[in-house]
Amino acid sequence: MSSVNLMARLANLWRGFVSLWVSDIEKNHPEIAYENAIRGMVDKYTKLRSATAAIVRRREEIDARLTSDQRALDQVNRDLEAALATQQDDIALILIQKKEALDAAIAELNQDMQQANGDAEEAKSALLSVKSEIDKLKAERDRMLAQMKSAQARLAIQGQLDGLSVDAEVQALDKVRDHIKNTVSEAKLARELHESDLDVRLKKLQSQSGNITAQAKLDELKRQRAAQASTQRQM
Known part of the structure; x- marks a missing residue:
């Protein structure tokens, strides 16, 4: 059973x-x-x-x-x-x-x-x-x-x-952005370093001195020409 x-x-x-x-x-x-x-x-x-x-x-x-x-x-x-x-x-x-x-x-x-x-x-x-x-x-x-x-x-x-997910794409762009910013910053830094270099500063100073000397000579020539013109008028 x-x-x-x-x-x-x-x-x-x-x-x-x-x-x-x-x-x-x-x-x-x-x-x-x-x-x-x-x-x-x-x-x-x-x-x-x-x-x-x-x-x-x-x-x-x-x-x-x-x-x-x-x-x-x-x-x-x-x-x-x-x-x-x-x-x-x-x-x-x-x-x-x-x-x-x-x-x-x-x-x-x-x-x-x-x-x-x-x-x-x-x-x-x-x-x-x-x-x-x-x-x-x-x-x-x-x-x-x-x-x-x-x-x-x-x-x-x-x-x-x-x-x-767009994380990978966003991260890739972030890396590109960072690279571009770093490159720009490096370029700025190179320029700043170049401008602060002693040789560069000396050449810049010499260039400025040459401009000052030339300006002085020009002023002197103008003064001499003005003096000659005044003498001739007196004669």
Whole structure:
């Protein structure tokens, strides 16, 4: 008894594992879940259509029997009128019995026909309902899978944006900026060092002295020319 209980518990445990495994697969692949659901609905629709066809066929068979019995009853009524008109009582008695049997059969067939019509309408309604559910499920599948793909695309883009780092590019530019600034600073420093060099300062001083001497000579020449001009005017 305990082994039977153990096997039952193991079976339930296994079914639970399988159910969770299938559930995880369907979450990761929703198209599989929708296809399985649609396939199940289509199988149900196929079976229901076969059952509906059988009900419709039974209704057609009842209708054919009803038509045949009604035709036979019409003939019996005509024969009965003829037998009564010709006073053939023995034939009339047989026809009356046949008429009663046909009346009972037709009454029963009418009940069967009414039931068959109801069954057929109910089956067709159920068939249309299942087909409508299949169409709705297909439309939902297309809509939901489209939304899923759109959401996945957005997540992928967001993931790329989140993982996109400009630190390396910024650092590279910072290094270039630093290099340019250092180069400019080195150039300024070289110029300042050049200008502060003694030889440079001496050459600069000599250049300035030469300018002063030339300016003095120019002033002297101007003074001499002015003196000569004044002497000539006095003469």
